[in-house]
Amino acid sequence: MLSQTRRIAAGASALGAVLALTGCSTEIDSGKAANLVTRMFNHKPKSVSCPTGVTAKKGGTFQCRATEPDGTKYVITIHMTNSSGNVEVGPNDVRQVG
DSSP states (O other): OHHHHHHHHTTOOEEEEOEEEETTEEEEOHHHHHHHHHHHSSSOOSEEEOOSSOBOOTTOEEEEEEEOTTSOEEEEEEEEOSTTSEEEEOGGGEEEEO
16 A cells, blocks of 8 residues: 555656636636646546635645546645645655545
């Protein structure tokens, strides 16, 4: 179990801009966030989902979920580095669940 988490987390450091402009606020684009999470894996996960309606806020976080083809599930915490939609994910932000 731990070796799987480390295998995925080893490539988990990621930076990206995952924003969508909506009106006067900046909203995180859940599709771009899901693509960022997908790229963290050594292989394509079976599914990745990220929440919609998240307003970008410096210091804020949100969580995405990923499932591998074998059914192993992960929660990935994404940290918002500013209110413009830039985010980062570190190795300790990937947690195996269930």
